[in-house]
Amino acid sequence: MTTHIDRKLAELGLTLPAAAAPVASYVPTVESGGMLYVSGQIPFDADGALILGRLGEDGCDIAFGQEAARRCALMIVAQVKAALGGFDRVGRIVKLGVFVNSTPDFTDQPQVANGASDLMEALFGDAGKHARAAVSAPSLPRGVAVEVDAVIAIA
Structure with a gap:
């Protein structure tokens, strides 16, 4: 059965x-x-490879970070579907925690986090609007660029 989320x-x-x-x-x-x-989800590209890098160095710019954050959010949606068997019980995306692997002088973590936030709103509409933290980390598991966790209200 195709759901609203599948169509989006x-x-x-x-x-x-x-x-x-x-x-x-x-x-x-x-x-x-x-x-x-x-739990915190890390970014995999469309081919299943980890998205690695440190924002603020080696060409890892805001757009790169946003795509990594978007891929983390996509994995959160996959975890929700696996846990709940679908999306019917999702009431609201309450909060995202976004961790950005970045240099000490990189200060655009909120813009990077928008990659995850914008996807949640695109998929869930008003129920996808959420509270959020976007913080820098000197490194993340396996060298990924971004990690995102979530709290979701369910019925």
Whole structure:
């Protein structure tokens, strides 16, 4: 069955990836108290390769970071679908935490984070509008450019 989210993904030219398995001692999602907590997701490109880099060096600019953040958000959506069996129970994207692998002088973390935020709003409409933190990190797991976690209200 094709859902509204599936149609929006197709309109955006995106394919929902398979939900990534954890790489350490944690679970990808936890459902508790009407909320779904999604562990930090890292970015994979359309071919399944990690998006690596440090914003502010080696040509890693805002647009590069936004695409990495968008890919993290896409993986969050995949984790939601895997955890809930679809999107019918999604009430609202409550909060995103966006971690940007960046140099000390890079200060455009909010613009990078927009890659994830804009995708959530494009897919979920007003229910995709959320609170957010966008912070710098001196390094991230496996050398990825961005990592994003989420809190989602569910029915």
